[in-house]
Amino acid sequence: MRIIMLALFARGARALSAVPAAARRLQKIKELESKHASLVASGAKPAVIRNARKELGRLKRMPPPVDGVESAVATFYGFFAVEEPSVVVARLRAALEEDGLVLGSVSVASEGYNGALAVPVERRTRLAQTLSNAAPELWPTEEDAIKALNWDAQPTRSSPFHRLLVKEKKRALVDGFEEPLDWDDCGAEVPPEAWHDEIAQPGATVLDVRNTYESDAGSFAGATPLNTSTFVESWPRLDEALADVSRDEPVHMFCTGGVRCVKAGAYVKQKLGFTDVRRLEHGVVAYERWAAGSGESRFEGENFVFDKRVDAVEAPVMSDEDLEARPP
Numbered sequence: 001m002r003i004i005m006l007a008l009f010a011r012g013a014r015a016l017s018a019v020p021a022a023a024r025r026l027q028k029i030k031e032l033e034s035k036h037a038s039l040v041a042s043g044a045k046p047a048v049i050r051n052a053r054k055e056l057g058r059l060k061r062m063p064p065p066v067d068g069v070e071s072a073v074a075t076f077y078g079f080f081a082v083e084e085p086s087v088v089v090a091r092l093r094a095a096l097e098e099d100g101l102v103l104g105s106v107s108v109a110s111e112g113y114n115g116a117l118a119v120p121v122e123r124r125t126r127l128a129q130t131l132s133n134a135a136p137e138l139w140p141t142e143e144d145a146i147k148a149l150n151w152d153a154q155p156t157r158s159s160p161f162h163r164l165l166v167k168e169k170k171r172a173l174v175d176g177f178e179e180p181l182d183w184d185d186c187g188a189e190v191p192p193e194a195w196h197d198e199i200a201q202p203g204a205t206v207l208d209v210r211n212t213y214e215s216d217a218g219s220f221a222g223a224t225p226l227n228t229s230t231f232v233e234s235w236p237r238l239d240e241a242l243a244d245v246s247r248d249e250p251v252h253m254f255c256t257g258g259v260r261c262v263k264a265g266a267y268v269k270q271k272l273g274f275t276d277v278r279r280l281e282h283g284v285v286a287y288e289r290w291a292a293g294s295g296e297s298r299f300e301g302e303n304f305v306f307d308k309r310v311d312a313v314e315a316p317v318m319s320d321e322d323l324e325a326r327p328p
Contacts (some may be wrong), residue, residue, distance in 0.1 A: 027100065028059060029056065029059055032052065032055060032056040032059060033056060035052055036049070036052045036053055036056055039052055069120055069158065069159070070120070070121045070155040070156065070157060071103075071118040071119065071120060071121065071155055071156050071158065071159045071160065072118065072119055072120075072121045072124040072151055072152070072155050073104075073116065073117070073118045073151070073152045073155070073156060073160060074116070074117055074118075074127065074149040074150055074151045074152070075115070075116045075150045075256070075257035075259075075285065076113075076114075076115055076116075076117075076148040076149050076150060077112065077113060077114040077115070077148075077172065077173070077257070077258065077259040077262070078112045078113055078138060078148060079111055079112035079172065079183035079184070079262055080111075080112055081110065081111075082108060082109065082110055082111070082112060082113070082137060082138070083110075083137070085108045085109055085110055085168045085169075086168050088108050088135050088137050088138065089106075089108050089166055089167060089168045091134050091135060092106060092108070092131070092134045092135045092138075092166050093164075093166035094134070095130055095131075095133065095134035095135075096117075096130065096134070096164055096166060097164060099126075099130055101119055101120055101123060102117055102118070102119050102127065102130070102164060103117070103118050103119075103159050103161040103162065103163060103164050104116050104117035104118050104161045104164065104165075105117075105161070105164075105165045105166075105167075106165070106166045106167075107167055107168075107169040107172055107173075108135075108138070108166075108167070108168055108169065108172070109168065109169045109170060109171050109172045111171060111172050111180055111183065112172040112183070113138050113172050114172040114173050114259055116161075117161075118156070118159050118160055118161050121155050124151070127145075127149065128142050128143075128145035128146040128149060129142050129145070131145040131148075132144060132145040150257050150258070150282045150283070150285050150286060151285075151289075152285055152288075153285065153288040153289045153292050172259075173231070173259055173260065173262075173263060174231065174232060175231065175232060175263050176232035176235070181263070181266040181267060181270050181271070182266060182270065183262055183263065183266055185266055185269055185270060186261070186262045186263070186265035186266040186269065186277065186279065187251075187253075187261075187265035187266075187268070187269060187276075187277025187278055187279050188277070188278050188279070189258075189278075189279050189280075189281040190252070190278045190279065190280060190281055191281050191290075192280070192281065192282075192286050192287040192289075192290035192291070193290060193294070195252070195254075195278075195280050195281075195287065196287075196290075196291075196294075196296065196298060198250075198252060198278070199220060199222070199223075199252055199298060200298065204222070204250070204252060205224075205242075205245055205249060205250065205251050205252060206220055206222060206223040206224065206252045206253070206254070207223065207224055207226065207238070207241055207242075207251065207252065207253040207254075207264075208220070208223040208224065208225045208226065208253075208254060208255075209226055209234060209238075209253050209254070209255050209260050209261060209264045210225075210226075210254075210255050210256060210260070210304075211226075211228050211229060211230065211231070212225065212227050212228060212229065213304065214256065214304040215227070216304075217301055217302045217303070217304035218299060218300055218301025218302040218303055218304065219299070219300065219301065220254065220298050220299055220300070221298050221300055223254070224241050226238065226241060231260055231263075234260075234264055234267075235267060235271075238264065238267060238268060238272065239272070242268065242272060242274070245274075247272075247273050247274050247275060248274075248275050248276065249274075249276070250276040250277075250278055251268055251274050251276065251277050251278065252278045252279075252280070253265060253268070253277070253278070253279055253280070254279070254280035254283060254284060254287075255280075255283050255284070256283045256284050256285060256303065256304075257282060257283040257284075257285050257286075258279065258280070258281065258282045258283040258286075261279040261280070261283070262279070265277045265279050284299065284303045285303070287299060288303055
């Protein structure tokens with residue numbers, strides 16, 4: 001009997017260890033929230049309610065510990081008309097919360113969607129099915145979801161996100177425009193292998209449309225950074241960077257996962273009048289995957305992303321504000 005009990009305990013411990021610490025923390029928070037709500041509804045003594053609220057507050061302020069559960073991180077986006085974003089958000093949030101192991105952020109707006117999610121590596125193949133089943137308005141088929149998911153080249157040693165946020169937003173990606181441009185008219189996507197060759201051509205115009213702290217960490221050789229603090233600062237910087245460039249000259253641009261280049265490309269074409277805009281398909285994340293297989297790279301330094309735990313001791317857990325602001 002003792003051997004059987006030890007075996008069952010070991011099996012349970014292994015199952016628990018396969019759940020990211022951030023997910024276990026989130027589950028505990030939900031339990032304490034439910035407990036607090038029940039105490040309030042039942043008219044429990046104020047001191048009991050107060051203690052429950054303090055316990056919940058302490059847990060919310062405490063970042064999850066770094067664990068050994070490898071997480072796969074994917075960014076994804078799409079720009080097209082979405083009817084009733086609030087309905088889509090409700091279904092998507094319910095499905096991801098029911099899964100219990102998906103952490104990250106998804107924004108849905110009338111102009112499209114934008115997100116970044118992390119799952120334990122062994123559950124990576126399930127995410128596309130979960131997304132397409134919950135929100136066929138965004139991903140009509142599982143294959144559509146598979147194509148949309150832009151996975152980081154390497155898994156992280158621990159979940160980079162500590163909660164799940166699925167929200168309706170005015171914009172899928174905040175841009176500062178009162179009236180949106182035509183996001184379909186944003187230039188051509190260039191696959192990593194072709195990009196690798198094109199930016200090596202003498203005199204190529206290559207724009208890094210990420211923020212300064214990202215460009216400082218690493219960039220393509222010869223690229224011109226916009227030196228922005230936030231994406232909404234991009235427009236006058238694009239004006240400056242392209243002021244002396246011929247309108248029929250190819251303009252190459254890149255960002256981390258591709259979403260910022262959709263809006264930057266639309267601006268350069270529609271507002272500045274450039275006819276040949278080329279965007280790195282799926283951004284630096286996709287280029288890293290290609291480079292890992294080819295053994296070649298023109299990217300110098302590190303691809304800065306908020307969720308990359310270069311050192312588990314030094315890298316902080318993202319705040320909710322950082323999580324929502326993380327632009328692919």
